[in-house]
Amino acid sequence: MAGQTDDTKREGFGWGIWATGAIAAQFAADLDHVPGARRAAVCSRSMETAQAFSAKHGFASAHADPDAFLADPAVDAVYIASPHTEHCAQALRAIAAGKPVLIEKPVAMTSVEARTIEDAARNAGVFAMEALWTRFLPAVQRAKALIDDGAIGTVRRAEASLLFHRPFDPEHRLFDPARGGGVLHDLGVYPLSLATFLFGAPALERGRWQAAPTGVDRAAEVALTCGSVPFTAKVGFVEDPAAEGRNDFIVYGETGTLRIDRHFLSGPSLTLWDRPLETTPDPRGWGEKLARRLPMPGRTVMDFARPSRGLNFQAAAVQAAIARGETAHPAMPLSDSAAVLAIIEQVLAAPPEN
Template sequence: MTNSIESLPTPRHPDPSDAPSLRWGIIAPGGIANDFTDAIRMHTRQKVVAVGSRTLERAAAFAARHGFERAYGSYEELVADPEVDVVYVASPHSEHVAHALLAIAAGKHVLIEKPMAVTAAGARSIAAAARAAGVFAMEAMWTRYLPQTDIARQLLADGMLGDVEVVTADFGGAAPFDPASRLYDPALAGGALLDLGVYVVSWASFALGAPEHVFATGKLAPTGVDAQVALVLSSPGGGQALLSTSLLAGTPSLGTISGTKGRIETDAPFWGPSGIRFQSRGGTELHWVDPYGRPYRQGMSYEAAALARYISEGLTDSPLHPIDEAITTLATIDEARRQVGYLNVAGGAQ
């Protein structure tokens, strides 16, 4: 197959407004839930109809801000609402398993913020429950549903990169140390890998599949969580991924995939709507810049629309990011956290 190319592939299903409408309930009305709700209100036909929080006052304030009425002072009431089709689990990731299982037991489809659990074992429990209940369950790895990612997917599928040999990705942000914050508290499964590193490990999985070997080195915060980690992943086919994540310093947030025929370089940030560049071994260079006007977290509208399409098609798993892949990504993170000395991998929250 030649890697001659005159233009980059067109993203498939770029407009999230074409997806069937579902009625959404929100578990935990924090910052990510606020941005998700704004994104789907602005760019899709999805409807947030209810929210649950640990306090009725907090739920009512969120509902008023976003223009709907049903607010509940418990998560149990939220998942019991017969007008809710799908639950978005937006709580701290230490609570994802409990809240996802609660929604699944009520017969609701679930979109679970990434990481869907804090260990692979926790993710397996969600997968098993969803399959037994016959409901749709998906990790909210929204990068997989972005237009630029679909361009990369088509270039890989068409053999335009040849054999993939080297994958890189970084995601770091400077977060002042606060032992009580979600990022640094081991009781809340804090640390760089689970908060930011899940993106870089997922990028490597997208390009190379599950790794055969994991090598990690890092630096721990005073609370014992990983503050910074560098990883080398080796795939069964011989390709390698060089990844980094940090709570100590901001990094460019770039992703690359390099093969024997060409390479992909993303614009920043690789995990949100930006752009993508392809360069062939022969010197052809093409650059696509996202034209759709859904910047930063507005790109979460794509994952919500994808979920709605999949459910309308009778699917119970995402073809672009299967739940088993989310599990293997967490297995990689489990091993990396073990190697850097994170204290809470085996015995902590799932």
């Protein structure tokens, strides 16, 4: 399939996607909701796979050769959607080719790799960012504005959970150490990165984790201080569907309480209480579901329903940052990505508690 001409290229912002898995398909679909975005090219190890993905999602060209993909003049930025063990090498290759990169989370396997990507992008004058899409969701942006504006007073503490039903499967990448398996890299980055975004630089207070039979972490509890805010997070792959977590993100202030509602990583809604609480109702309970439909004094629910999965907001932010000539986005600097990975490394440096 031939690449597009320079005249066509100028009609929009051309996205290239490297890899063709589930997250790549979700990103491709959400480009429908990004003003000015254009589906330029796809790269896969197999030309057959690349062409099938390209045809299904409406991309202009398909590649099995990464060099040809990165040389495609229709590609204005590359979304790296490969397994995260490949992120660093592919990001460095794209940066060396002069292509801006949006790298699926986690940005790399280690904090050293994250800093290597950051240094390479800065030195080359090329944009690079981790695709921690949650930071760019309207609900999360609104939550940060409310916190920064003092809507709940001084923040006293915060907590989050992400525990999803995922039975153990030694063949699945999430449980495979060779493919970067483990819950902290897959789910833990969400609460740790969000706490860093909302409150400040993270410092580990304590952490513990449990191992799956393959040795990767299947559950973890982490306590941080982010800026001056104590923060705790629980993440896990659970065998029993009934053991799934609240999966919300709660901020306790001196004058009010804010909750990014279940499942917070996708930012469906916010709940704001005009008083300090010691805990909030469990979002899984029937009483809570009923209460959300009824007006209640002192409680405001802000809905952020949307037609997309939510990956479009980060894509739009990347396009705008590149148009401004930036090599990093102020809302998601790679220094934050490296700091979160450093926390994960510290937690996993201790033996598991099984």
